[in-house]
Amino acid sequence: MKIPERAVVIQLDDTSPIFAEARRSAPSPVPSIPDGENETRESRIERQSHVYTEADHAAGRVPANSAVVLTLNDNSPVVTDSSQPTPNVSTAPVNVSGRGFGSIGLFTIGAAIIVATLILSGIVSTVLALGSKSIVLGVTAAAAVVVGGILCIWSILREVFCYRRMAIMDEIREDIAAVLRKGGKTELLGVLKPVCNRLRIDARSVLAVTKFEREALNIAQSADLMLTFEQHVIAPLDVLARARTGEAIKQAAILVALCPSILVDSLLFGLRAMHLVRSIAEIYGHRPRTLGTILLMRRLVIEAGVIGVGGLAIEVLMQSVSSGIVAFVSTSAAEGMLAGQRMGGIGILTMKLCRPLEFSPGGAPDQIDIIKEALRGTV
Amino acid sequence: MAIKQLKTLNLGITGLSRAGKTVFTTSLIHNLCCAASYPDRMPLLKAASERRLLGVTVDPPVLEKVPIFPRYDNYEAMSSSPPKWPESTEGISEITIRIRFSATTKAWLWGSDTPTEYELPIRLIDYPGEWLIDLPLINLDFAEWSDRTISAAKNGERARFSTEWLSYLETLVPEAPPAVGETKRAHVLYCDYLKCCREQLHLNYLQPGRFVNAGDTINAPFMWFCPLPTPSNPIHAGTGTLYGLMRARYDTYREIYAKDFLTKNFSTINRQIILVDILGALSAGKESFDDMTSAIRDICEIFRYDWFSSLFSTSIDKVLVAATKSDHVNGIQIDHLTNLLQCVVDDMPDGAKSKTATMAVSSVVCTREEVRDGVVMVVGRIIGDQNNSAVIIPHITTVPPTDEYWKKYKFSFPRFEPQILQSYDIEGIRHINLDKALEYLIGDKLGS
Numbered sequence: 001m002k003i004p005e006r007a008v009v010i011q012l013d014d015t016s017p018i019f020a021e022a023r024r025s026a027p028s029p030v031p032s033i034p035d036g037e038n039e040t041r042e043s044r045i046e047r048q049s050h051v052y053t054e055a056d057h058a059a060g061r062v063p064a065n066s067a068v069v070l071t072l073n074d075n076s077p078v079v080t081d082s083s084q085p086t087p088n089v090s091t092a093p094v095n096v097s098g099r100g101f102g103s104i105g106l107f108t109i110g111a112a113i114i115v116a117t118l119i120l121s122g123i124v125s126t127v128l129a130l131g132s133k134s135i136v137l138g139v140t141a142a143a144a145v146v147v148g149g150i151l152c153i154w155s156i157l158r159e160v161f162c163y164r165r166m167a168i169m170d171e172i173r174e175d176i177a178a179v180l181r182k183g184g185k186t187e188l189l190g191v192l193k194p195v196c197n198r199l200r201i202d203a204r205s206v207l208a209v210t211k212f213e214r215e216a217l218n219i220a221q222s223a224d225l226m227l228t229f230e231q232h233v234i235a236p237l238d239v240l241a242r243a244r245t246g247e248a249i250k251q252a253a254i255l256v257a258l259c260p261s262i263l264v265d266s267l268l269f270g271l272r273a274m275h276l277v278r279s280i281a282e283i284y285g286h287r288p289r290t291l292g293t294i295l296l297m298r299r300l301v302i303e304a305g306v307i308g309v310g311g312l313a314i315e316v317l318m319q320s321v322s323s324g325i326v327a328f329v330s331t332s333a334a335e336g337m338l339a340g341q342r343m344g345g346i347g348i349l350t351m352k353l354c355r356p357l358e359f360s361p362g363g364a365p366d367q368i369d370i371i372k373e374a375l376r377g378t379v
Numbered sequence: 380m381a382i383k384q385l386k387t388l389n390l391g392i393t394g395l396s397r398a399g400k401t402v403f404t405t406s407l408i409h410n411l412c413c414a415a416s417y418p419d420r421m422p423l424l425k426a427a428s429e430r431r432l433l434g435v436t437v438d439p440p441v442l443e444k445v446p447i448f449p450r451y452d453n454y455e456a457m458s459s460s461p462p463k464w465p466e467s468t469e470g471i472s473e474i475t476i477r478i479r480f481s482a483t484t485k486a487w488l489w490g491s492d493t494p495t496e497y498e499l500p501i502r503l504i505d506y507p508g509e510w511l512i513d514l515p516l517i518n519l520d521f522a523e524w525s526d527r528t529i530s531a532a533k534n535g536e537r538a539r540f541s542t543e544w545l546s547y548l549e550t551l552v553p554e555a556p557p558a559v560g561e562t563k564r565a566h567v568l569y570c571d572y573l574k575c576c577r578e579q580l581h582l583n584y585l586q587p588g589r590f591v592n593a594g595d596t597i598n599a600p601f602m603w604f605c606p607l608p609t610p611s612n613p614i615h616a617g618t619g620t621l622y623g624l625m626r627a628r629y630d631t632y633r634e635i636y637a638k639d640f641l642t643k644n645f646s647t648i649n650r651q652i653i654l655v656d657i658l659g660a661l662s663a664g665k666e667s668f669d670d671m672t673s674a675i676r677d678i679c680e681i682f683r684y685d686w687f688s689s690l691f692s693t694s695i696d697k698v699l700v701a702a703t704k705s706d707h708v709n710g711i712q713i714d715h716l717t718n719l720l721q722c723v724v725d726d727m728p729d730g731a732k733s734k735t736a737t738m739a740v741s742s743v744v745c746t747r748e749e750v751r752d753g754v755v756m757v758v759g760r761i762i763g764d765q766n767n768s769a770v771i772i773p774h775i776t777t778v779p780p781t782d783e784y785w786k787k788y789k790f791s792f793p794r795f796e797p798q799i800l801q802s803y804d805i806e807g808i809r810h811i812n813l814d815k816a817l818e819y820l821i822g823d824k825l826g827s
Contacts, residue, residue: 184710186748215422220705220713220741220811228422 159291165198166281166292169356176357180222188222192229195356198285199233208233226357234357241280242365245347246374248276252343257336269339276343277350284354300349344370382479387500388824389647391695394654395508395583395674396592399703399742401465403654404505405453406742406808407817408476411435413807420807421814426825431481433496438475448474448505457743458800470594471506471644482826499824504648509588511653513637515677516586521626525606528586532572536666537582540575544568544605553610553622562603562624566590569605581663584674589636601635604628650697650820653678654740657702657720661775661790665782672723672779675700679724679735698735699819700724705811706741707792708772709748709755713739713811718777736819741811745795759795768793 123145131138175191196213200206212232219225255268277296281288288296344367352359394400410420412435418427426432440447449472453465478499516524529548532541547568551561570590576582577591585591589602604625616622653675660671679700702720705713716739724737746759749769756769770793776784800808818827 184714186710186750211419214419215428218420218422218809218814220710222710223714224423224812224815228428232428 159289162287162289163291163295166286166288166295166354168194169284169286169354172356173358176226180226185216185220185222185225188225189216192225195285196233199237199356201282201285204236205233208236230357234355237283238351238355238365240283241347241351242370242373244276244279244283245344245351245370248272248347249340249343249371249374253336253340255336256339257332265335265339269343273343273346276347280347280350281354284351284356286354296350296353299353300346340374341367341371344374382496382498385497385499385824387475387502388821389502389504389649390820391644391648391651392503392505392654393508393511393651394703395656395671396577397467397581397659398508398654398656400505400508400654401453401467402457403652403703403740403742403813404448404474404503405450405457405465406810406813408437408448408450408474408503409454410807410810410813411476411478411817412437413805417806420810421817423812424814424818424825425822425827426478426480427814431826433479433481435479436477438477438500443473446470446472448472448503450474454800457797460799462797462799464797469507469592471504473502473504475500475502477501478825480825497826499821501821502647504644506644507588507592507594508583508653509585509592510594510636511678512584512586512588512674513633516633516637521607521629522609524586524629526609528606529608536580536664537572537576540579541572544572548605548608551607551621553607553625554612554616554620556619557621557624561621562628565605565607566603580670581659581667582670583660583667584670584677587632587636589632601628601631604632645695648695650699651695652699652701652816652820654701654703655720656704657716658704658707658790658792661780662792665780665785668780675723697820699816700735700737701812701816702737702739704741705739706744706746707757707759707795708775709757712772712775715775715777719775719779722778738812738815738819740813740816742808742813743797743800744809744811745797760798762794762796764796 127138127141127145130141172191172195176188179187179191196209200209212229215228215232216225219228252269252272255272256265259265259268274293274297277300278288278293281292281296286292347370348365348367352364392400392404394403414421414424414427415432415434418430418432421427424432437450449465456463456465478501479496480499481494481496483494519527529545531537532545544565547565551565573585573591576585607622607625610616610622616626618624618627655671655675657671660668679698700720702716705716708716717737720737720739724735746757749756749758751769754771757772758767758769760766761768761770772792773788773790775790780788
């Protein structure tokens with residue numbers, strides 16, 4: 001079977017429930033490896049995957065939980081053009097097991113349980129020891145442990161709650177994308193409602209959300225509704241986030257330029273970056289506590305290749321275009337400018353992660369524009 | 380602050396028969412008048428959404444030679460008990476509204492931008508769509524038009540109603556001098572055939588348009604003509620013969636109503652909206668839908684091509700084709716309606732000056748959407764009923780239906796009565812995309 005050029009093929013293993021379902025419901029049995037032949041990666045993909053056609057889809061043979069459905073018709077040049085050579089199929093493994101705790105998460109929870117058990121047993125034995133010496137002391141110690149325990153649990157629950165709030169935003173973004181593809185206004189309003197509730201932060205945002213909710217009654221199509229939501233509710237938040245990023249850029253540039261020690265530089269930069277991340281997250285309705293901020297920082301680090309590449313490009317540009325000016329300006333000032341540029345990258349990335357909606361193509365703020373806006377107030 | 384007067388914008392409102400022109404114009408005027416105090420009713424009109432709309436007034440009648448659009452009568456019909464739809468457009472009428480708004484004037488070189496107040500007069504010109512169908516006659520001589528019309532009358536569903544007229548034509552001798560009453564009888568039978576096509580088959584492409592909707596047309600002898608089969612020897616069908624007389628009358632009609640009259644109106648119109656009742660055409664069947672499609676395409680093609688602009692010296696730079704009564708379908712189907720209309724309009728060669736856009740609108744929402752047992756339904760009062768009914772709306776295709784589709788499915792979209800409107804409700808009339816249509820047509824003039 002030739003794999004069409006536009007096919008998206010999922011590399012599944014035999015234990016995957018989706019593959020098992022696909023195999024049970026496939027119209028033809030999956031061919032096995034011929035004896036004596038070594039299976040190549042491409043032939044294994046070919047063996048394990050199945051390309052569904054329009055007829056399969058119409059006949060209901062496509063499994064309901066299929067991750068990918070290919071729609072080919074008789075007019076597709078890919079199907080009829082048999083002269084094309086089979087392309088190299090490269091796929092990335094897809095985690096089809098859905099959301100849940102990864103192995104690191106499970107390890108962390110297990111370790112936390114062990115530590116908590118050890119600490120608790122130590123506390124209990126201490127309280128009992130104190131109680132055996134004096135009842136008053138024992139009761140006081142027990143009360144302190146209870147109060148401390150309640151405070152700890154409350155703090156942990158708050159962290160988990162805030163973490164979950166941030167994770168839900170990812171789900172909401174996916175839901176919005178799905179509804180825009182298939183659903184109508186009612187479905188979209190249902191998905192936007194929790195977002196609107198989250199964004200009632202201050203008087204200005206409450207006014208914007210209320211205005212949007214009134215206008216939504218008079219908008220019929222989901223595309224127009226989405227546009228109005230973005231223009232009236234999200235756009236003002238973007239302006240605030242850009243302003244915070246601009247402030248952070250200026251402060252980072254000055255701090256790094258003035259600070260003589262590299263270690264102190266890094267520490268101040270890191271703290272300022274964390275502060276920026278939290279403030280941007282708050283603008284978009286999150287309430288990042290420690291766990292939430294760690295999550296955000298982790299995701300920022302994962303995406304940091306973008307910042308690194310961007311920073312390198314700016315450095316090269318600065319060297320090539322303004323070598324005379326840079327030579328004139330002191331090294332500290334140049335480092336400050338670079339730190340500012342990197343802080344701008346962090347701000348933009350945080351906006352992308354925290355924003356309830358994905359930026360439209362070309363809609364993400366430009367680093368250069370934010371830097372110009374930041375400098376406009378200074379110069 | 381001094382108010383800057385802008386040049387009057389002439390907005391032509393037309394549409395095929397029963398498309399909802401009267402209701403559209405009434406709703407447009409009322410909603411604009413209310414938009415300054417209740418802008419949430421028009422969120423997609425940027426001037427209203429940005430709270431720049433300061434007020435809308437309607438010019439009182441003074442010395443107009445053209446009838447004034449009867450907006451008060453129309454509104455009262457919809458707010459009476461029981462409410463009913465206003466009377467259809469029978470002739471041309473117009474009304475001028477003035478929109479006062481503020482916009483920021485950009486500083487030219489230095490200095491800050493300053494807010495300025497403007498007033499934009501908009502002249503709404505409402506005329507029957509049947510008269511628009513006369514435009515293609517300009518390029519058709521009598522022989523071509525006759526052959527085309529007679530050929531269409533012999534085929535399809537039209538053949539059921541054209542028997543009497545065609546039979547009478549067979550008794551006529553085109554090369555002979557006309558007998559007394561011959562031309563009038565042929566004309567009357569032809570008009571009856573056209574009216575049957577409109578009433579029974581819901582067809583729209585019926586020419587000449589004034590035979591179907593006379594309006595203020597005088598029933599003079601030059602109107603007593605109809606298509607005639609081209610004689611085998613045209614030399615013998617000159618002046619003095621029946622054929623020659625019919626041809627002369629056709630040319631006179633073209634001169635007076637197609638060229639002269641429409642030239643006067645189209646030379647002034649800047650923006651045009653064409654309303655189409657696609658749901659009605661789908662319900663009436665394949666022939667009606669194809670007929671509507673041909674009519675819309677020919678009309679749009681006229682607006683798109685340079686020769687039209689040069690002929691009428693017009694500057695129509697925006698045309699909006701709108702599918703009306705979109706409140707009769709549920710949510711996502713409104714997008715399907717828009718796609719279907721876009722397919723109808725798109726399937727023609729690229730034009731020149733005019734920009735054509737499509738959208739689905741509803742001037743007065745008379746239904747609501749409900750979900751019962753997981754099924755989305757449209758609830759409203761069907762025409763003739765006293766109580767509300769819940770209707771499951773059939774799926775609307777996003778591309779023009781094929782022959783196989785027509786054989787397999789039958790569309791049936793009910794007609795709904797209007798909901799009772801509050802007497803001069805200051806919050807405006809519930810609509811769908813009326814603001815979006817206005818934003819497309821006049822948004823740039825309002826500083827958007």
